[in-house]
Amino acid sequence: MADIVRSETVFKGRVFSVKRDYIVDKDRRFVVDVVVHRGAVVILPLMNNTVIAVRQFRYSVWNELIELPAGTLEEREEPEKCAIRELEEETGYIAGKIEYLGSFYASPGYCTEVLHAFLAENLKEGKMKLEPDEKIRVVKIPLNNFLKMIINGDIKESKTIAATFLYILKKSKFMKNLA
Numbered sequence: 001m002a003d004i005v006r007s008e009t010v011f012k013g014r015v016f017s018v019k020r021d022y023i024v025d026k027d028r029r030f031v032v033d034v035v036v037h038r039g040a041v042v043i044l045p046l047m048n049n050t051v052i053a054v055r056q057f058r059y060s061v062w063n064e065l066i067e068l069p070a071g072t073l074e075e076r077e078e079p080e081k082c083a084i085r086e087l088e089e090e091t092g093y094i095a096g097k098i099e100y101l102g103s104f105y106a107s108p109g110y111c112t113e114v115l116h117a118f119l120a121e122n123l124k125e126g127k128m129k130l131e132p133d134e135k136i137r138v139v140k141i142p143l144n145n146f147l148k149m150i151i152n153g154d155i156k157e158s159k160t161i162a163a164t165f166l167y168i169l170k171k172s173k174f175m176k177n178l179a
Contacts, residue, residue, distance in 0.1 A: 052123065
């Protein structure tokens, strides 16, 4: 196993920081830059077999993407509470029922971020509370069309694809046969 012989923060931002780790592994020495992130949630809101998704402009890819609502955990916030909060902030919907689907790393090659996926059902209307940097429009897409959009590459955002896949697996006959 490798040892971190030194670690330093090279950037500290609002949402994440970057640390540089100096590593020794047997006879090798190397440097790794790691994005340190508190973690986040992604929510699959379903209403009458329709996905409540968002169209959101993402500055990093300079494009508007169709995604599931999601957000970063506040300091010491439980993922389920974050999911409930983010769902209302980004879509204006309040979940009557929320179910944990699973967790996964966003991009473990360079980032510590863990995403916690939830299914939200029994939705009722609340009020959107967008952040100043968010450009979001709610879109309602029948689940079958949403799945086709993923398969066709119209939806490319990884947390949306992973959370939807977790939902499909958990609700499928295939998984029931594994139990």
